[in-house]
Amino acid sequence: MANFTAAVYQNEFLPDGGTDVHAIVTVNCTGAGAAGQSGSGDAGEIIIVDTSGSMGKDGVQAAAYAAQTALDQILDGVWFAVISGNDRAQLAFPPSAEPVMVKMDPYTRQAAKDAVARFYADGGTAMGTWLRLAGRVFATVPTLSQKHAILLTDGENQHETPEALTQAIQAVTGQFQCDTRGVGVAWQVDEVRRIAQALLGTVDIIPAPHQLADEFAKLIQNAMARGVAQADLRVWAPQGAEVLFVRQVAPTVEDLTSRRTAVNALTGSYPTGSWGDESRDYHVAIRLAAKGIGQEQLAARVQLAIGDQVVASELVKALWSNDEALTTRISPEVAHYTGQTELAEAIQEGLAAKAAGDTATATTKLGRAVQLAAQTGNEEATTRLRKVVDIDDQDTGTVRLKRTVEKADEMALDTASTKTTRIKK
Amino acid sequence: MTSTTHTVCPSCGGPVSDADRYCEACGTELNPAAAGAGSPNTPALDTDTEPTVEINTAPPVGPCVSCGGTIGADGYCETCGAKAAKVRDHFSEQPSPWVAGVCDRGIRHARNEDALAIAADAEPGSRALLVVCDGVSSSLDSDVASLAAARAARDVLTAGHAQGIGTESSRASAIVARLKAAADAASDAVLENTSPDSPNPASCTFVAAVLENGLLVAGNVGDSRAYWFPDNSAPVALTVDDSWAAELIATGIPREQAESGPHAHAITRWLGKDAPDHTPRTTTLKVAEPGWLLVCSDGLWNYCSEAAPLADLVRQTAAAAGGEPLATAAALVDWANAQGGQDNITVALARI
Numbered sequence: 001m002a003n004f005t006a007a008v009y010q011n012e013f014l015p016d017g018g019t020d021v022h023a024i025v026t027v028n029c030t031g032a033g034a035a036g037q038s039g040s041g042d043a044g045e046i047i048i049v050d051t052s053g054s055m056g057k058d059g060v061q062a063a064a065y066a067a068q069t070a071l072d073q074i075l076d077g078v079w080f081a082v083i084s085g086n087d088r089a090q091l092a093f094p095p096s097a098e099p100v101m102v103k104m105d106p107y108t109r110q111a112a113k114d115a116v117a118r119f120y121a122d123g124g125t126a127m128g129t130w131l132r133l134a135g136r137v138f139a140t141v142p143t144l145s146q147k148h149a150i151l152l153t154d155g156e157n158q159h160e161t162p163e164a165l166t167q168a169i170q171a172v173t174g175q176f177q178c179d180t181r182g183v184g185v186a187w188q189v190d191e192v193r194r195i196a197q198a199l200l201g202t203v204d205i206i207p208a209p210h211q212l213a214d215e216f217a218k219l220i221q222n223a224m225a226r227g228v229a230q231a232d233l234r235v236w237a238p239q240g241a242e243v244l245f246v247r248q249v250a251p252t253v254e255d256l257t258s259r260r261t262a263v264n265a266l267t268g269s270y271p272t273g274s275w276g277d278e279s280r281d282y283h284v285a286i287r288l289a290a291k292g293i294g295q296e297q298l299a300a301r302v303q304l305a306i307g308d309q310v311v312a313s314e315l316v317k318a319l320w321s322n323d324e325a326l327t328t329r330i331s332p333e334v335a336h337y338t339g340q341t342e343l344a345e346a347i348q349e350g351l352a353a354k355a356a357g358d359t360a361t362a363t364t365k366l367g368r369a370v371q372l373a374a375q376t377g378n379e380e381a382t383t384r385l386r387k388v389v390d391i392d393d394q395d396t397g398t399v400r401l402k403r404t405v406e407k408a409d410e411m412a413l414d415t416a417s418t419k420t421t422r423i424k425k
Numbered sequence: 426m427t428s429t430t431h432t433v434c435p436s437c438g439g440p441v442s443d444a445d446r447y448c449e450a451c452g453t454e455l456n457p458a459a460a461g462a463g464s465p466n467t468p469a470l471d472t473d474t475e476p477t478v479e480i481n482t483a484p485p486v487g488p489c490v491s492c493g494g495t496i497g498a499d500g501y502c503e504t505c506g507a508k509a510a511k512v513r514d515h516f517s518e519q520p521s522p523w524v525a526g527v528c529d530r531g532i533r534h535a536r537n538e539d540a541l542a543i544a545a546d547a548e549p550g551s552r553a554l555l556v557v558c559d560g561v562s563s564s565l566d567s568d569v570a571s572l573a574a575a576r577a578a579r580d581v582l583t584a585g586h587a588q589g590i591g592t593e594s595s596r597a598s599a600i601v602a603r604l605k606a607a608a609d610a611a612s613d614a615v616l617e618n619t620s621p622d623s624p625n626p627a628s629c630t631f632v633a634a635v636l637e638n639g640l641l642v643a644g645n646v647g648d649s650r651a652y653w654f655p656d657n658s659a660p661v662a663l664t665v666d667d668s669w670a671a672e673l674i675a676t677g678i679p680r681e682q683a684e685s686g687p688h689a690h691a692i693t694r695w696l697g698k699d700a701p702d703h704t705p706r707t708t709t710l711k712v713a714e715p716g717w718l719l720v721c722s723d724g725l726w727n728y729c730s731e732a733a734p735l736a737d738l739v740r741q742t743a744a745a746a747g748g749e750p751l752a753t754a755a756a757l758v759d760w761a762n763a764q765g766g767q768d769n770i771t772v773a774l775a776r777i
Contacts, residue, residue, distance in 0.1 A: 294762065298507075322532070
């Protein structure tokens with residue numbers, strides 16, 4: 001039985017007239033168990049592989065091998081399917097004209113591997129159609145409580161409009177989670193990240209096809225270790241208060257604010273997808289009406305809920321004080337994640353400016369990113385930034401754009417921009 | 426991550442131990458991280474040390490005082506988030522219209538370790554018993570101990586009603602003896618509320634004033650005070666603090682200077698397991714004219730320590746409150762909070 005705990009980190013002391021309360025809430029899960037074995041429903045897994053012409057023979061072979069590796073990692077009893085995608089989507093396994101899934105067992109695993117081996121490269125790329133088919137396939141098994149897909153692409157979404165992709169993403173949001181991976185350097189980080197973010201998944205670059213299999217195996221292993229099918233973050237704020245934002249800040253930065261659905265007039269629910277044994281941090285910001293010195297009130301109740309069941313809960317408080325020693329203290333956790341969120345934005349905006357040829361903005365933003373990465377101790381980000389800029393002074397954020405940059409390094413910096421490090425205790 | 430280990434107080438440099446919550450010398454909170462940034466804030470407002478005496482355990486009842494909403498199990502309103510008032514944080518007593526007291530958490534401290542217990546006969550100016558105890562915030566459970574002590578002392582004082590026979594001096598001796606017995610009872614109450622293996626045994630100050638048939642006797646252990654402010658004569662401080670500052674004052678150092686020093690709040694006597702001696706030093710006075718009897722904790726006198734200005738403050742506050750003791754005591758508490766409310770505040774008054 002999964003066990004959730006929560007802890008809150010904040011400075012609850014506000015100065016006279018202060019209104020904004022920031023807190024980091026850490027939610028920890030242990031004993032999650034394995035996907036589909038919690039007794040609350042079945043697990044489903046769909047592997048979506050790009051088989052467009054640009055993949056080429058070698059690319060498709062590597063993708064097929066990776067898909068086979070992934071199939072090996074899907075637990076027996078888990079419902080699954082394989083979709084091959086180009087400018088339209090086909091159900092590669094089970095071999096059927098209608099959407100359908102089967103349960104994993106040694107026989108279906110081998111049959112699926114055989115089907116995947118027959119992949120060939122052909123046609124264009126229209127990822128929206130792949131997502132829509134995955135949604136229809138998952139919908140054929142009503143007992144599924146946990147639905148996860150991995151999506152592999154190698155190129156731009158050339159064969160459908162951005163609007164069509166947006167509509168497809170909207171159509172399947174909330175139906176399943178999807179981790180996305182791009183192989184090579186011909187795909188668009190923004191496009192694929194959009195899918196991953198909406199579908200509560202991750203995005204990353206796999207520079208070379210031979211690295212696919214390991215990555216797929218890891219993704220499926222992670223998915224199979226998520227025994228909690230679905231949980232929601234709930235945030236209660238007092239009447240008259242404004243929830244400024246709700247963000248996941250670790251392991252990655254994801255703004256959840258717009259994903260709110262109302263539980264009641266004062267409580268919002270934010271989907272967090274499935275959980276394994278892991279820890280996630282959330283940054284909650286609430287604006288209150290200021291109260292008098294010495295008064296205390298609750299700024300938020302932050303809870304994790306599985307269905308209607310609240311499994312962990314913490315309180316965010318506000319206490320008005322005229323003691324500057326208390327009110328000026330900055331919570332190191334809040335400061336750390338505020339910096340990490342800005343770091344993600346600085347990297348993405350810097351790279352976008354660089355791509356648009358705006359060297360001045362790119363230099364400023366990436367310089368700021370270097371500074372923030374140093375301040376918040378995000379050494380991985382610093383390492384990735386070094387491949388794109390020459391750092392003159394990381395404390396002041398003085399950098400020069402490198403004259404030649406490996407495309408894959410730039411994309412890796414972009415895809416990893418939202419990855420955060422935890423505060424050093 | 427909140428285990429800041431001090432061996433000296435970061436504020437005044439006085440010696441402190443790991444178990445101390447506040448510096449014994451200057452009152453600085455020793456582990457403010459536990460109540461602020463960078464820590465899980467569950468223990469910040471000491472829900473784990475919820476007092477256990479009856480008045481303290483009153484569960485949050487009834488609708489929220491701010492908005493009328495329901496109080497949640499977490500002690501906050503489910504609608505507006507206001508913290509449910511804890512009775513222990515602010516309470517008042519008025520046994521008779523002419524005698525009243527208010528005991529308040531103040532602003533800076535997370536809980537109210539002051540305590541108040543008073544009793545009075547109905548006839549104005551006849552008989553009143555006022556006890557104030559100030560829990561030492563560097564010790565554990567002082568809020569529980571101080572309230573138990575104040576009540577035990579009041580009960581002893583109430584039970585030993587003199588019958589009005591004998592000379593004035595024998596009556597005075599009888600009251601002094603009862604006051605000492607009351608201090609004994611208060612001390613016993615503190616010990617009863619101290620865990621035997623407490624690393625930091627509960628302790629508190631003690632001050633009691635007894636008015637009976639025109640005689641006023643006050644006694645104290647520690648730095649809580651009693652004053653007599655006659656309407657037309659000079660104000661009288663009935664007690665001398667058992668404190669570092671008072672010892673300095675005795676050597677000729679001006680009060681203001683002594684009481685603003687780093688160890689101003691270090692007391693030299695108290696009630697508790699580790700107390701060297703708890704016999705109250707008493708003062709006896711014959712009441713010859715109308716006036717105010719004030720018994721208070723340092724939460725009030727910190728902001729006005731000299732008898733004369735304090736008398737003026739009480740008189741002016743009383744005048745503004747229409748001479749009503751409860752309203753006056755409440756207004757004096759508000760005044761102390763307006764000065765910063767650095768400590769718990771207790772004000773008990775009898776209009777004689």
